[in-house]
Amino acid sequence: DADVTQTPRNRITKTGKRIMLECSQTKGHDRMYWYRQDPGLGLRLIYYSFDVKDINKGEISDGYSVSRQAQAKFSLSLESAIPNQTALYFCATSDGGDYEQYFGPGTRLTVT
């Protein structure tokens, strides 16, 4: 089984809808991250969490919120989806701030 899983893998939603993307990990890492990937822009950090009680905004947090339900679970919500939030979303975990991050398979989100 994969160490980092994301659900759903693909989602099409309409403008204005609330949507939640979920991430679970079995690596036992404290640190978890949410990124979005747009063509030609690499990955941009949305939110990150160093432990259950520590959540921080990343580069592009506007329009997003997160919840760290447990060490192993980190959810990303789009409160009111808009078309420019169409992107590939990745969850990642790491064992420390300067260690490599392990990524989930990604969620392809389309907002129409």
Next chain:
Amino acid sequence: AQKVTQAQTEISVVEKEDVTLDCVYETRDTTYYLFWYKQPPSGELVFLIRRNSFDEQNEISGRYSWNFQKSTSSFNFTITASQVVDSAVYFCALVDSNYQLIWGAGTKLIIKP
């Protein structure tokens, strides 16, 4: 400001050629970490290497090698005798003092048979 630049948007070579992917970074930190990740057409992100700022030794792993030069703020990646399976987007990244990964825009590598 922390920044990672991968100036090569796309590179296309014929199989068995050697190819170098460039990565130039900017940081004010004296201690930092650099990474390379691979994203094959299937879309997942695969960790390749982690290098800290105090270790300037070149690294070789099979057909892959990395050249880290602090004097030029570069961390270049070379694939020797490229293969079609090496076709992917390759990302260079820097961990800043807030432990956030700063990503380059990626280089798309196309290996033609």
